[in-house]
Amino acid sequence: xxxxxxxxxxxxxxxxxxxxxxxxxxxxxxxxxxxxxxxxxxxxxxxxxxxxxxxxxxxxxxxxxxxxxxxxxxxxxxxxxxxxxxxxxxxxxxxxxxxxxxxxxxxxxxxxxxxxxxxxxxxxxxxxxxxx
Numbered sequence: 001x002x003x004x005x006x007x008x009x010x011x012x013x014x015x016x017x018x019x020x021x022x023x024x025x026x027x028x029x030x031x032x033x034x035x036x037x038x039x040x041x042x043x044x045x046x047x048x049x050x051x052x053x054x055x056x057x058x059x060x061x062x063x064x065x066x067x068x069x070x071x072x073x074x075x076x077x078x079x080x081x082x083x084x085x086x087x088x089x090x091x092x093x094x095x096x097x098x099x100x101x102x103x104x105x106x107x108x109x110x111x112x113x114x115x116x117x118x119x120x121x122x123x124x125x126x127x128x129x130x131x132x
Contacts, residue, residue, distance in 0.1 A: 022129050028063070028070035030121035035061050037113035038074045042106025049090055049100055058084030075103060 042059050050056050055076055064071025076084025093099030 022125060024067075024070055026125045026129070027122075028072070030125050031070045031072050031118065032061050033121050034114050034118035035072055035074050037110035037117065038107055039110075041109035042074065042103050045102040045105045045109070046090065046100065049102070054083040055087055055090065058082040058087070074107075 058076045062073040076087030078085045
């Protein structure tokens with residue numbers, strides 16, 4: 001889970017006070033856009049352990065069901081045509097295999113870029129909403 005603490009930007013602080021008045025669709029769009037660097041880093045970290053490329057193709061952004069706050073998850077998708085059902089085995093391992101920790105490494109690699117992207121995307125949404 002990404003926790004973001006943004007300090008020093010007074011314009012953003014002023015706009016974030018009105019965050020609950022923003023449309024959820026726009027907020028979710030901003031959060032999904034900012035999750036892309038983590039997806040790219042996780043896909044890059046699993047390439048050498050994934051010969052069939054099913055897991056690499058299945059890593060993506062999953063919409064959460066929270067109605068109050070925009071929630072997205074990054075990880076292997078298992079529903080519909082995605083075949084990432086074995087993602088947890090490579091992440092955590094089993095008795096004779098320690099695990100690759102590709103999602104953890106992907107999160108750490110893409111964290112700062114995702115936070116910067118989230119800040120920029122939220123500013124765009126807030127300015128767009130303020131102009132209406």
